[in-house]
Amino acid sequence: MLKLYFAPNTCALASHIALEDAGADYSTVRLDFAADEQRQPAYLAINPKGRVPSLVTERGVLTETPAMLAFIAQSYPHAGLAPLGDPFAFAAVQAFNSYLCSTLHVAHAHGRRGYRWADDEAAFEAMRRFVPRSVGACFELIEREMLKGPWVMGDTYTICDPYLFTVSRWLEGDGVDPAAVPKVVDHRRRMSERAAVRKVVADELG
Amino acid sequence: MLKLYFAPNTCALASHIALEDAGADYSTVRLDFAADEQRQPAYLAINPKGRVPSLVTERGVLTETPAMLAFIAQSYPHAGLAPLGDPFAFAAVQAFNSYLCSTLHVAHAHGRRGYRWADDEAAFEAMRRFVPRSVGACFELIEREMLKGPWVMGDTYTICDPYLFTVSRWLEGDGVDPAAVPKVVDHRRRMSERAAVRKVVADELG
Numbered sequence: 001m002l003k004l005y006f007a008p009n010t011c012a013l014a015s016h017i018a019l020e021d022a023g024a025d026y027s028t029v030r031l032d033f034a035a036d037e038q039r040q041p042a043y044l045a046i047n048p049k050g051r052v053p054s055l056v057t058e059r060g061v062l063t064e065t066p067a068m069l070a071f072i073a074q075s076y077p078h079a080g081l082a083p084l085g086d087p088f089a090f091a092a093v094q095a096f097n098s099y100l101c102s103t104l105h106v107a108h109a110h111g112r113r114g115y116r117w118a119d120d121e122a123a124f125e126a127m128r129r130f131v132p133r134s135v136g137a138c139f140e141l142i143e144r145e146m147l148k149g150p151w152v153m154g155d156t157y158t159i160c161d162p163y164l165f166t167v168s169r170w171l172e173g174d175g176v177d178p179a180a181v182p183k184v185v186d187h188r189r190r191m192s193e194r195a196a197v198r199k200v201v202a203d204e205l206g
Numbered sequence: 207m208l209k210l211y212f213a214p215n216t217c218a219l220a221s222h223i224a225l226e227d228a229g230a231d232y233s234t235v236r237l238d239f240a241a242d243e244q245r246q247p248a249y250l251a252i253n254p255k256g257r258v259p260s261l262v263t264e265r266g267v268l269t270e271t272p273a274m275l276a277f278i279a280q281s282y283p284h285a286g287l288a289p290l291g292d293p294f295a296f297a298a299v300q301a302f303n304s305y306l307c308s309t310l311h312v313a314h315a316h317g318r319r320g321y322r323w324a325d326d327e328a329a330f331e332a333m334r335r336f337v338p339r340s341v342g343a344c345f346e347l348i349e350r351e352m353l354k355g356p357w358v359m360g361d362t363y364t365i366c367d368p369y370l371f372t373v374s375r376w377l378e379g380d381g382v383d384p385a386a387v388p389k390v391v392d393h394r395r396r397m398s399e400r401a402a403v404r405k406v407v408a409d410e411l412g
Contacts, residue, residue, distance in 0.1 A: 048347060048350075048351045049305075049309075049347065057294060059294040060294070060298070062294070062297050062298065062301055063301050063305075064300070064301040064304035064305060064308070065304075066272065066300065066304050067297045067298075067300035067301035067303075067304050068297065068301075070296070070297060070300055071293050071294065071296075071297035071300075074293035074296065074297075075293050087277050087280035087281050088263060088265040088266070088268070088277065090276070090277075090280065091268050091273045091274065091276060091277035091280075092266070092268065092273075094270070094272065094273035094276055094277075094300075095268055095269050095270040095273035095274075097273075098270035098271075098272050098273050098304065098307060098308075099255075099269075099270060101304060101307070101308045102270070102304075102307045102308035102311070102312060103255075105308070106308060106312050107322075107323065110323045110324075116313075116340060117313065117316045117323070117333055117336055117340060118316075118329070118332040118333050118335075118336045119332070119335075119336055119339075120332045122328060122329070122332070123324070123328070123329040123332035123333065126324040126325070126326045126328070126329035127323055127324050127329065129324075129325075130323055130324045130325055133325075134322060134323055141254060141255065144254075145254045
C-alpha cells in the first residue's frame with residue numbers, strides 16, 4: 001500500500017487528489033510544520049530534503065510532485081489520468097506540471113521562505129512584496145496560453161488538473177486579483193465540486 | 207525534424223546532449239541573450255515564457271527540461287535513456303530531474319536573475335551572496351543521497367546524466383568548492399569525455 005506524507009495547504013494536495021482519482025489503495029501521514037516535524041530525523045530518514053510530499057512505495061520513496069503525479073498516472077493506467085501512449089501529449093502534461101513546480105510554486109515560496117535564497121530580513125521583505133507580481137504573471141500566462149479548458153489539457157481531465165487546483169488555492173493569499181484570471185478561477189470552482197476533491201480536502205483539514 | 211532553441215551555458219545543454227545521445231535527427235537555433243533575443247516577438251511566438259530551451263516538433267512546441275528529456279527518452283526508446291517500462295524507476299529519474307529544475311537551478315538563478323523575485327538592488331545583492339550556500343547545499347545533497355555512481359541512477363546511463371553534467375558546470379561560477387563534492391566532479395569529468403558531449407559542447411561554443 002502507498003503511503004503519502006503531507007502537510008495541509010501544501011503542494012502535497014495535488015498528489016493526494018491524484019491518488020484518490022486513481023482509486024489507489026493508500027494511506028496518509030500528516031506532518032506538523034508548526035512543530036518543524038519535516039526537519040526531524042525520523043522524517044529526514046524518509047526524505048532527506050525535509051519537504052513534502054513524499055510517497056512511500058514497496059520499491060522505495062518518491063518525491064517531487066511532477067514525478068509523483070506521473071508515477072500515479074502510470075501505475076493506474078485504467079484511471080486515464082495522462083496520455084501514456086503518446087510521448088508528445090505526455091510531455092505537454094509534464095511541461096505544464098514542471099512549470100507549476102519550478103516557476104509558479106517557486107515564486108509563491110518567496111512570500112514565506114525567503115531564507116532559502118538569502119539571509120537578511122530586508123531581502124525577505126523585498127521578496128514578499130514582489131509575490132503578487134511574480135505569482136500573478138504566472139497565473140496570467142496560464143490563463144492566456146496554457147489552460148485549454150474545460151480542463152488544463154482540453155476535454156480530458158489529467159494529472160495537470162489537481163496540480164493547478166492546488167496552486168490556484170494560493171491566489172488570494174498571494175495577493176493576485178482573481179478577476180484577472182477568470183478561467184483559472186472557474187477551473188478551481190469546478191475542481192472543488194468533484195467528489196474526490198471534496199473528500200481529500202476534508203481529510204486534510206479534518 | 208526536431209529543432210532545439212538554445213543559448214550557450216544554459217540548461218538547454220542537457221536536452222542538446224540527450225538529442226545527440228538518442229541519435230535524433232535535429233537542428234539547433236542559437237539565441238543571443240546579450241541582444242535579449244529570447245524576449246523578442248519572434249521567439250515569444252514559439253515560447254511565450256521567453257526562456258530556453260524550446261523544442262519544436264511536428265506536433266508543436268515543448269518546453270521545460272524535465273519534460274523534454276522524458277520526451278526524448280520516450281521518442282527514441284532504443285537509445286535506452288530511461289527505464290520506460292518501470293513506473294517506479296522512471297519516477298526516480300523524473301524526481302532527480304525535477305529537483306535539478308525546481309531547486310538547484312532556481313538557487314543558481316538567484317545569482318543573476320534576482321529580478322524574477324524582487325525589484326530592489328539590495329535584495330539582488332543579498333541573493334547573490336547566498337548562492338554559494340544554497341547551490342552548495344543542493345550539490346552536497348546530490349553527492350550524499352542521490353548520485354549512485356558511476357551514473358546518477360547507478361550502472362545505467364540515463365537522461366539524469368546530461369542534466370547533472372549541465373548544472374555541475376556551474377559549480378565554480380556559483381562559488382561552490384568542488385572538493386566538497388568529489389563524486390559530482392568525477393561524474394562531470396567522465397561526462398566531458400563522452401563523444402556526444404564533446405561534439406555538443408563544441409557545437410554550442412562554435
